[in-house]
Amino acid sequence: MKWETWFSIDWQQALGISLSAVGFYIGLMLCTRLMGLRSFSKLSSHDFAMTVGIGSILASTVLADKPSLLQGLFAVAMLFLIQGAISIVRRRLNL
Incomplete structure (x- = not known):
């Protein structure tokens, strides 16, 4: 691989x-609206892990052919659902 190809991009x-970036942004905003800003604001250990996970999914979805945009959005939606379930369990157990 030549160094010139490292700096190139075609249309x-x-x-x-x-x-992909626009689609992922819209999907992330939708998930954030549905689950609330708590997903990014308080940053407990669970919230921090989710934020890192979303960043990783975002990077791989936007910059690579696989996973597809819908797979990336599904993965983020699953992270939000898991975080919501953990939040409910923690609230009921007073953790």
């Missing part, structure tokens, strides 16, 4: 990355 790649 199809730029368009794909742009569309």
Whole structure:
């Protein structure tokens, strides 16, 4: 691999990355609205792990062909659901 290819991008790649980023942003905002800002504001150990997980999923979804945008959004939705379930259990057990 030449160093010139490391700095290059064609219009199809730029368009794909742009569309994935916009789609992921919209999906993330939707999940955040549904589950509330607590997902990012208090940063307990569970919240921190979720934030790191979302960042990892975002990076791999936006910059790679696989996972697809829908797979990435599904993974983030699952993280939000898991966080919501843990929050309910912690609240009921007073942890």
